[in-house]
Amino acid sequence: MAGGKASPRQKMINMMYLVLTAMLALNVSAEILKAFYLVELSMNKAGTNIDVKNTDIMGQFEKQMKNQAEKTKPFYDQAKKAQAITEEFVKYVEDIKTFIVTNNGKRSPEESRQADGQLKMRDNIEIHAHYMTSKSGPKKGAELKAKVNKVREDLLSVLRQLKLNAAADRIGAQTGLVAEDEGNHSWESELFEHTPQAAVVTLLTKIQNDAKSTNADVIAELFSGITASDATFDKLQAKIIPTATSVAVGEKYEAEIILTAYDSKQANKVIINGQEYMPEEGVVKYTAPASGVGNKKVGGKIIVVSREGEKEYPFETEYSVYVGAASVAANAMNVLYIGLANPITVAVPGYTPEQVRATISTGSLNPKGKGQYEAIVSQRGDAKINVSVMVDGKAKSMGAFPFRIRPIPTPEAKLGTLGSGGHTGGSITAQPGVYGMLGDGFAYEGVKYVVNGYNFTYVPKKGDAVSFPATGTPLPVQAKGVMNRLKKGDKIIVSDIVATGPGGRKNLNPIVIDVR
Secondary structure (H helix, E strand, O other), X not given: OOOOOOOHHHHHHHHHHHHHHHHHHHOOOHHHHHHHHXXXXXXXXXXXXXXXXXXXXXXXXXXXXXXXXXXXXXXXXXXXXXXXXXXXXXXXXXXXXXXXXXXXXXXXXOOOEOOOOOXXXXXXXXXXXXXXOOOOOOOHHHHHHHHHHHHHHHHHHHHHOOOOHHHHHHHXXXXXXXXXXXXXXXXXXXXXOOOOHHHHHHHHHHHHHHHHHHHHHHHHHHHHHHOOOOOOOOXXXXXXXXXXXXXXXXXXXXXXXXXXXXXXXXXXXEEEOOEEEOOEOOEEEEEEEOOOOEEEEXXXXXXXXXXXXXXXXXXXXXXXXXXXXXXXXXXXXXXXXXXXXXXXXXXXXXXOHHHEEEEEXXXXXXXXXXXXXEEXXXXXXXXXXXXXXXXXXXXXXXXXXXXXXXXXXXXXXXXXXXXXXXXXXXXXXXXXXXXXXXXXXXXXXXXXXXEEEEEEEEEOOOOOOEEEEEEOOEOOXXXXXXXXXXXXXXXXXXXXXXXXXXXXXXXXXXXXXXXX
């Protein structure tokens, strides 16, 4: 650029070029400065949102003071202390910002900004550098660094004074309210030297927001600390837990009434059947004499003092008083059918299904869990189901229960839904085939027979009878044809019906239908 033999004029031009290049290098573009202003606006909005949050939490503190003043006061006092620490620090930083943008009061804050809100001296790098870091200046930067770190520790100490050390450590680790030197450069030098005024104001606003945010975490933790040992859940439900829902005559009914996920330190008032009880370690143990056989009801409410005042949680349960004995119930009646898995329920009130044992005198009794069994029998006659319970490793007999063993009744054959008798031609024609059914009177549902075959005979009132053999349930095609010309006085006979089901193949009674 500058040769050794350049003229004085050329040397001057070259020098001016170097100076201009250096000036351009120091100049910050308007776009970057505007970006700092936009960030400043965003930081201001975030700060306002944090203020609203903190105001809301303090409002909840005041409401809680009305409901549980004694318990709330230590936490509320510390929350107010944290608020005061934060407000003093935020004002201190705000005073620094005002000094910088007004150039030590030479203009008002309003006069320091343009019509679009941007700072008039947004690209200035001298005023704040002298104020914050210059050796000949007031060295406000070092003072600010010390205050940032002190405010952080003061806020965390608010928690530690109430022994909320874990919360203090967690908030201290995640807060941005930290001022530390990096390498050979001091914290204040990094922030305030060679930095335009627009960026400095934004950084100072961030420091204010960091203090507000840390304060928000602290007072939120303090508010949670009020009920840290309380039953504070998003859903609460009263529970009554009986030792047993059935009680033998002469014994006592016993139950525990608690608020689910209850608090052993909370003395909730409990009303049971109109009588007041006070819990011990959060639990009311309720007993009542078991007099008179039948169902007995227990109900009431738990009264809890919450943040909103008193709340009531109702509960209700029922237990039965019985004369101690075993009971066996066949799920249909006291008949066991050959060829079926007969469902049986065996229960002994006051004992769990795991304690109950059941056997059958003939056939087999297969357990299915929870007191359910299937009885399998193969010979006609009688059987007894013997019931016992295991108490302290020993079997105690609870009785024997008789059952009759019978074969499954012969199914009834039907043409569709029609049995023997008189029916209209239209209803006969609508039937699709022949079925084997046990009828509505049979004890078990779902027992089916499959028709293997039959003989269909059409006997007209005048003329010769015709027969068509059939395989399976559906009517043969020829039968469908003659059914379409049925007349009054005609007759249909379905005979030689064979069906297969539980117990094997069976011959069913014929169906005789007269056309009306």
